[in-house]
Amino acid sequence: MGKKVWIKANGNGIIATGHIRRCMTIAKELADLGAEPEFILSDEDSADLLKTLSDEDGVFYNARILHSVFSDPLTDFPALSEILRDEKPDFFLIDSYFMTEEYFNLLSSAVKENSPGTKTGYIDDLCKFDYPVDMVVNYDLIFDESMYSAPVKLLGGEYAPLRKQFSDIEYKVKDSAGRAFLSTGGTDPYHVIGTMLKSVYEERELNRNVPCFEKDISCDVIVGALFEDEYKDELKELAGNHPEIMLHEYVTDMSEIMKDADFAVTAGGTTLYELCAVGVPTVVFSMADNQMEFVKGFDKVGAAKYAGDVREDDKVLRKIVTWGVASVDNKAFRQKMSDSARSIVGRDGAKKIAEAILELT
Template sequence: MIYIRTDMNDIIATGHVMRCLAIAEAARAQGEDIMFLLADPQACSLLDKHGFPYTILHTCWDDMDSELPIIGKVIEEQRIEKILVDSYQVTPNYLNALTQMVKTLYIDDLNAFEYPVNALVCYANYGKTFYQNRNYQRTNLFLGTQYVPLRRNFERCGKKQINPSAENLILLSGGTDKYNMLECLLESIEIKKYKDIQVICGVYYPKYDYICGKYSGHQNIHVYKAVQDIEKHMEHADLAVAAGGTTLYELCALGVPTIAYAIADNQLDNVKTFHKDGIIDYAGDVREENVVGKINSLLNLYYGNCKLRQQKSEKMQGLVDGKGAWRIAEILSQM
């Protein structure tokens, strides 16, 4: 049995749970039983849809030290042997205490401190050089994009077909769109230029009904919320604009040329490395600059430049093979 400790809500959005779901699905396909451990019921409906059981700890998601007595009791009662932890709220004390009780694997992209765990995964494009100044003699490190935890739908994707013009656009902003990027982009782009514009809203996006109403008269704009088949929407697109989370790696697997922007500190290394490596263009940090103008300039650059989009697409698919979740599940099984 593999246990997974993670959370989602309107503050931290859905990213942690979604990548854990990808790993859980891979582990289930390998014959493992899975149990999620949650602070509260926020993720229950999503886990129900995917058929995964869970235990609610009834704790504070942002005060994990205080849950140690409770999770310790659950570990004893359910005879837990190993836990995957995916949360930015962990502390050295929490992970150290947990690792004294069970075998631990932690998913990281912050390098906030030296994590006292048995195994550490950093799947970011900068992962292989991220921990050079840390002393991880007792921790097994699994670093690099071969460990990007994507659902099996992103595995073995065929070569992306690049059309002469980027007439099909997809806009993605993560779980909450805290900085209102979807609306800003729709207000600024040349809508009539595109045959189809897909707007993908996260589960916690507060303006879904408003956006649907505002653009209901545009036959080429289609607004979706909390889609379960995101890969189909991405496959249809010639070009994407997306925030700098795991979504970028999904777009890489499918080879969809992408323009990225950052909305959080933990995305900065990610988007900047993509840009430096010539894989995904970075338009800027929405918290510090007006990135919409830069995005529009890049959209115009990409629109009719088939060769440029072909080059980017090939680099993207060369980086991510979609098998990362399977590899992490194997690591957990062998712990």
């Protein structure tokens, strides 16, 4: 039997799909290396999302539900202690920004008492404190290595856990841009995509004072797994009225869609790393606390243009459209951004993480 690796991650309409999605990528690499990954989930919502995303990818993962509260990890105990005692995994990887020092202290005690051979790891997005684990993963472009005391530190863009479809993509920057890629990840709580599409395709027709493209720009729009049904209907109506808008749901060939894009608009998250791996010039915005700082790193190194936080800046959408209009015929600008993006993101980060996990056990 292979090494038993537990992965704690959740996903829902509040925290979106990013945590589960990236952990699925790591789980796939672990399984390919002969390990036995199993997801540890708080609730049925996360289990349903894992199944939806797994069906999209054509894979299956074992999962265990703790029947706890995703936003209060302390409720994982004592159920977690009991299954640690019974199962004794070789490694326990945790991915949640709700983790506290108290949680890690309880986990350390539970591991010591019930499964002393279990190694632990944490995927960090927020840099809140020095996590008492055996391995820490932080694939931000800008990080402070000195804050971590974990024996194994996997830091920087080379450890971005991207799916294999992004490992070897040929991308060409065209003289003139005519196709855009739009995504907010698994959720769009602020209806950014709908507002943007209305601004580009409808408000210009009303002669409002908004930036506009001189020619029709086609848009590939990613409809996230957790978009509300009513919002999906709104997007479908927009697409029905404007043939330039193409909606993509339950996507299995994301890299192919990205490869055809001349520029992209996305929220911070795994999608941004994927776009950089392909080399698509991108304007990025934030809409969650854990996105704000790391996306600024992409702007700082010239890999993406940061437009702001949609929760705080009502000019974000205007900035995005203005950037798009300005970049259409500026090949040199898009080429420079594409080259920078491809240079800072690794394409085998998930495999490196999986290998490091197995080397520890």
